[in-house]
Amino acid sequence: MAKGKVDFITGNDAAAYAVKVCKPQVIPAYPITPQSPVTEKIAEYVADGELDAEYVEVEGEHSCLAVARGAGQLGARVFTATCGPGLMYAHENMQQVAVDRTPLVMAVPDRSHVSLYPDLTDITPESQSGIIMLFCETPQEVMDTLIQGFKVAEDHRVLLPLFVCYDGYVTSHTGSTVLMPDQEDVDAFLPEYEPYWGRVDPSNPVISVARSVPQMKMEHEQAMENAKSVIKEVNEDFGKAFGRKYGNGRIELIDFDGAETALIAHSSLTGTARQVIKDLKAKGEKIGLIKLKAFRPFPAEDLREALKDIKAVGVCERHEIPGHGQGMICGDLKAALYDMPKRPLVVDAALGLGGTDVTVPELTYVANAVLEAAKTGVVKKKLIWAPEIGKSREGDD
């Protein structure tokens, strides 16, 4: 079993360290809050000779993704990081990296479009682009998911860009004890990148055209389908090599024995939800927690299996689509449940929008709404807003 020293570092520093041990060859970088410490730390590694990579200081995120695409097409292992408005600015090229099937790994400390703080608005446009997205709860998980990410993205059955998403500030800037994997253990786990088409060879030219045709779309769909099992495989392999893994790689069931109701949470909300579930279980409530580890491809099969005997489920997400009455995770969940002969009631909770704080009382309120729905067989309110919770708590006082 792999060892490694223990350090106390932030999510961003964990991402940078993972990049160092994964040794990408080309790293285009452009700073943005709260991602900047990732690019700064990598610049330090390169400056100190600890990471032998081409570090390209681009003039914006749109170009950042174009550099990644150019280098990736020629067969280099590539990494970059961005978030919030930066990710939105890169949208055009981000989609093309996916269509080109360039296995790029990106750290995305999620940032809202209305503030500097975390919610999922930045990955919303990309959620339809055919990019793998994995959520992380802690700095340790950021580190481990990045290392797994290169192996998933570069797998010849997949060949897709992959986001390692974690909440800006809450995870990106908060220190935590992290097991730092040794270089030799990462080398044993993650082999050198072998491009599917081979490295560029001018005497044997390949032409890539920035146009999508139905066949490319079909192959892209197949690659996302393949990613479902590859994510699970790599998570298992990682568990064997490093002694820790994250559920089945796509979802993790937490305190789920005997559960008749459930909460689903993502990113740092999971940590708070763990406490809420523990407290309610102590009171005798039959509730469990599902951590959404993979957002894309959406773990529909795993959620159907986990929820087949559940009466009501609540979705805690830092997202809401105005006019749609729910967030994107809830919408995806409902679509996944639609074909089931017997399906749970669904309560959505739009929490932490624009990065507002989400604490135990908020998630307890959501859990109670779920328990009530299970008891009465009726969902009183399909979408719970955080401001409503605050108001009701004031009323309680």
Added chain:
Amino acid sequence: MSLATVERGVQRVTIPPTAACQGCPMVLIARTALDTLGQNTIVTIPASCGGWSGIIGCPRTGTQFPSAAATASGAARALKKFGMNDTNVLVVAGDGGTYDIGNQSLSGAVERLEPIIWVCQNNQAYMNTGIQRSGATPRWAWTTTTPVGSVNKGKSVWNKDMCEIVEATGAPYVAKASVAYTRDFVNKIKKAQQISTVEKKGVSFIEVLNTCPTGWRYDSGLAIRVARLAVQTGIWPLFEVEEGDFKLNYKPKEVLPVAEYLKVQGRFRHLTPEQIEAWQSRTTKYWEGMLERAS
């Protein structure tokens, strides 16, 4: 110097046929650049007439309209990591992908001294999408977005001077070339290869006037003649700037009046004598500036 003489003994990297308009010199520009550089080249072509005009026999990266310089930078860095130091990185972009939407990423690549050979085939408008004005469209020219109406008569402002902008940004080699002077163009491509690919000094920027029969409204047999007129009237002087050293590559025996160049093109047919005079005085000043810098 005929093109046939230049091409003898050169292995073709471009493969006919092309989808270019009849009489379009863009094909000559791309072919001359590619055949001079040879097979050991990675090509990036953003959205432009060049994107659709013919098949290229060396590796080509896909890129978006604003991103040619950044995609080529990524290619150059990957080549460096692979130790493929003698492989050229060539961009063939139009004026839109150079002057306008591609300007930001080009500026970044020039500043970072990326080893890229940039050939701008400047046809002075968005010809590929149907003759809309660009930052390279000259004053008073008709385009579909600067139409000649009862109030507005063509584009109201002058074009940018991209060579000056790129030189000021720090490119080690900047040049203007013409399809009517192929030997000069070939020499410039070879110099760019030496500076960018061999010496890794940064971006070499060569701008070629792509005289466009379709958009400029003239007979499709006249592309080379119009290109030659642009040089001989002083509108498009053949020069090069190598790390600050300016050289005028060609001095016409007699500088022709600008009207000779303007009158063959339908896009200028509405010009008044005063406007032609303004063209002449601007061009004379520009040409005298060239002579002064060369002396």
